[in-house]
Amino acid sequence: MLSQKIESxxxxxxRPMSLKKxxxxxGADKEEVAKxxxxxxxxxxxDERGVRILxxxxxxxxxxxxxxxxxxxxFLKDETTGELTKPSLETLTIVAYRGPISKPELEQIRxxxxxxxxxxxxxxxxxxxxxxxxxxPASYRVTMDFVRFLGVSSVEELPxxxxxxxxxxxxxxxxxxxxxxxxxxxxxxxxxxxxxxxAVSEPEKSSAEPA
Amino acid sequence: MLSQKIESxxxxxxRPMSLKKxxxxxGADKEEVAKxxxxxxxxxxxDERGVRILxxxxxxxxxxxxxxxxxxxxFLKDETTGELTKPSLETLTIVAYRGPISKPELEQIRxxxxxxxxxxxxxxxxxxxxxxxxxxPASYRVTMDFVRFLGVSSVEELPxxxxxxxxxxxxxxxxxxxxxxxxxxxxxxxxxxxxxxxAVSEPEKSSAEPA
Amino acid sequence: MAxxxxxxxxxxxxxxxxxxxxxxxxxxxxxxxxxVTDNYLAYLNEHPDIPPEDLADFLVVASRLLLIKSxxxxxxxxxxxxxxxxxxxxxxIYKEYLDASKVIQAMIGKRRFLFVxxxxxxxxxxxxxxxxxxxxxxxxxxxxxxQRLDLIVRVxxxxxxxxxxxxxxxxxxxxxxxxxxxxxxxxxxxxxxSRIEIVVSFLALLELVKERSVSVTQDKLFDDIVINKIDAxxx
Numbered sequence: 001m002l003s004q005k006i007e008s009x010x011x012x013x014x015r016p017m018s019l020k021k022x023x024x025x026x027g028a029d030k031e032e033v034a035k036x037x038x039x040x041x042x043x044x045x046x047d048e049r050g051v052r053i054l055x056x057x058x059x060x061x062x063x064x065x066x067x068x069x070x071x072x073x074x075f076l077k078d079e080t081t082g083e084l085t086k087p088s089l090e091t092l093t094i095v096a097y098r099g100p101i102s103k104p105e106l107e108q109i110r111x112x113x114x115x116x117x118x119x120x121x122x123x124x125x126x127x128x129x130x131x132x133x134x135x136x137p138a139s140y141r142v143t144m145d146f147v148r149f150l151g152v153s154s155v156e157e158l159p160x161x162x163x164x165x166x167x168x169x170x171x172x173x174x175x176x177x178x179x180x181x182x183x184x185x186x187x188x189x190x191x192x193x194x195x196x197x198x199a200v201s202e203p204e205k206s207s208a209e210p211a
Numbered sequence: 212m213l214s215q216k217i218e219s220x221x222x223x224x225x226r227p228m229s230l231k232k233x234x235x236x237x238g239a240d241k242e243e244v245a246k247x248x249x250x251x252x253x254x255x256x257x258d259e260r261g262v263r264i265l266x267x268x269x270x271x272x273x274x275x276x277x278x279x280x281x282x283x284x285x286f287l288k289d290e291t292t293g294e295l296t297k298p299s300l301e302t303l304t305i306v307a308y309r310g311p312i313s314k315p316e317l318e319q320i321r322x323x324x325x326x327x328x329x330x331x332x333x334x335x336x337x338x339x340x341x342x343x344x345x346x347x348p349a350s351y352r353v354t355m356d357f358v359r360f361l362g363v364s365s366v367e368e369l370p371x372x373x374x375x376x377x378x379x380x381x382x383x384x385x386x387x388x389x390x391x392x393x394x395x396x397x398x399x400x401x402x403x404x405x406x407x408x409x410a411v412s413e414p415e416k417s418s419a420e421p422a
Numbered sequence: 423m424a425x426x427x428x429x430x431x432x433x434x435x436x437x438x439x440x441x442x443x444x445x446x447x448x449x450x451x452x453x454x455x456x457x458v459t460d461n462y463l464a465y466l467n468e469h470p471d472i473p474p475e476d477l478a479d480f481l482v483v484a485s486r487l488l489l490i491k492s493x494x495x496x497x498x499x500x501x502x503x504x505x506x507x508x509x510x511x512x513x514x515i516y517k518e519y520l521d522a523s524k525v526i527q528a529m530i531g532k533r534r535f536l537f538v539x540x541x542x543x544x545x546x547x548x549x550x551x552x553x554x555x556x557x558x559x560x561x562x563x564x565x566x567x568x569q570r571l572d573l574i575v576r577v578x579x580x581x582x583x584x585x586x587x588x589x590x591x592x593x594x595x596x597x598x599x600x601x602x603x604x605x606x607x608x609x610x611x612x613x614x615x616s617r618i619e620i621v622v623s624f625l626a627l628l629e630l631v632k633e634r635s636v637s638v639t640q641d642k643l644f645d646d647i648v649i650n651k652i653d654a655x656x657x
Contacts, residue, residue: 007261050218113336362534
């Protein structure tokens with residue numbers, strides 16, 4: 001159904017889409033699309049709804065309702081400037097001591113998936129990705145701003161830097177997990193528009209997995 | 212209006228939101244929020260709509276509809292394939308139907324030690340530990356990512372959910388597992404062989420608490 | 423052997439058991455379990471490559487199978503009757519989830535993935551440091567992580583050290599027998615550290631009997647088993 005298709009595209013895109021582009025993506029003609037957009041807008045653009053369909057010329061966008069803009073602003077501000085949770089602080093610490101570190105390595109050390117936390121730490125300007133190429137996935141390290149904030153001139157000045165950084169437990173867990181680390185990289189391919197599929201790319205038969 | 216507020220937050224949030232967090236953000240109490248989420252879900256989760264409200268325990272997230280998967284995947288140029296090994300599938304199935312489930316319960320059903328596979332699934336963000344405290348060990352459940360991967364609005368929609376969730380035999384065998392004298396073979400081995408429950412779990416619900 | 427099963431196919435003992443029962447075209451019951459016991463043991467003996475961390479789980483099921491089989495062969499043995507159908511019901515439950523996992527696999531195969539936003543809208547990268555975080559606290563956080571890793575990096579080594587492989591045990595029994603022409607099973611397992619090791623010893627013994635390297639005698643039920651080297655058996 002066309003209106004369903006358009007609705008899903010408007011949702012994941014979360015940016016203005018032209019009727020022409022929508023028609024192309026949905027394999028329909030522009031007039032049909034314009035009509036379907038009207039129908040969707042009629043469903044959304046009611047006082048009690050929190051999401052709206054905005055139109056500007058031939059551009060269409062899904063967006064939050066004006067009545068909620070203050071709430072949304074506060075929420076977004078808190079997401080990026082509010083207090084860090086303990087898991088986030090822990091992640092930041094590991095990146096500081098072990099950086100540059102790949103996401104799979106970080107996850108091996110923490111024992112949980114770190115996609116959301118890493119993304120948030122980057123949004124806050126605490127962590128940055130380095131060295132990403134077509135062949136190599138990104139590594140992460142703390143930003144210079146964060147190093148300065150800590151009052152040190154480089155991460156090497158962190159307490160017991162050498163001892164903690166290359167503690168045998170870290171070395172061993174990374175050795176144990178050589179293989180899964182390789183397959184994990186693929187999971188990070190986020191769509192350009194900032195929408196995501198479930199991160200389920202699985203390493204083929206990893207050493208860390210029981211037969 | 213509360214449902215309007217919640218809808219707008221769900222639209223902008225880039226992660227699953229717990230009812231608790233939604234209540235906090237919207238300045239309402241959790242019961243009201245739960246009720247409002249039900250109302251919103253009833254509006255969205257209809258066959259002809261392109262957007263869904265997903266539930267995982269007390270977490271809520273907005274996503275595209277299953278009927279539009281192919282279209283959206285092409286639009287995002289996403290390359291998720293969904294390959295899972297047999298042990299992963301089996302473990303995910305049990306955790307999906309029985310979660311939150313403790314590690315001994317899971318091992319009782321599978322007949323093998325599950326430390327490594329659980330760790331592996333947590334690294335991939337398909338399973339998460341919940342409810343761990345100093346006194347209580349963690350339980351495990353599937354993540355919202357895995358729910359999205361299945362293409363359902365919540366695990367309750369899985370085929371034969373009620374039957375497989377509360378299977379009479381499972382209850383019985385798990386009761387036996389808890390009595391040290393009887394039927395403890397599988398759990399007992401884990402201890403004997405030195406594989407006693409490594410605490411690879413975390414107090415956090417990784418996907419729901421990034422900041 | 424009549425059954426050609428490959429280890430990679432099995433993720434655990436219950437999976438193997440199910441396959442063996444299905445090959446016999448039987449339902450899960452005490453009788454079918456007893457029937458496949460020999461095949462199960464043979465499989466273990468023929469697969470020294472079962473990873474040590476998984477072997478323990480396979481052996482536990484082996485011991486439960488032996489118990490079931492002995493009960494059927496020797497019905498007057500009814501000690502622990504209440505546990506008798508434990509493995510049977512466990513296997514039935516396992517089968518239900520295994521079947522469900524195939525349904526789940528088919529669902530995933532349809533690729534009806536649901537997509538969400540990943541980025542927050544209109545957010546500029548700024549700088550929002552954790553105000554109270556100091557370097558001392560970071561060192562503490564890192565130490566806590568190291569401590570948590572302790573449990574994971576040590577465990578596999580512990581399993582490997584404690585699990586005795588069947589083949590090692592067979593070798594051990596052969597060596598012991600080479601020195602003494604007969605010995606008792608009780609003395610063989612006297613220093614066993616776990617039930618698993620006793621089961622392994624017993625399996626090893628069965629294997630040697632099958633190879634006709636040894637003969638065993640037992641005067642009365644529950645008496646000690648005496649193991650004799652074949653060439654040393656008095657005529």
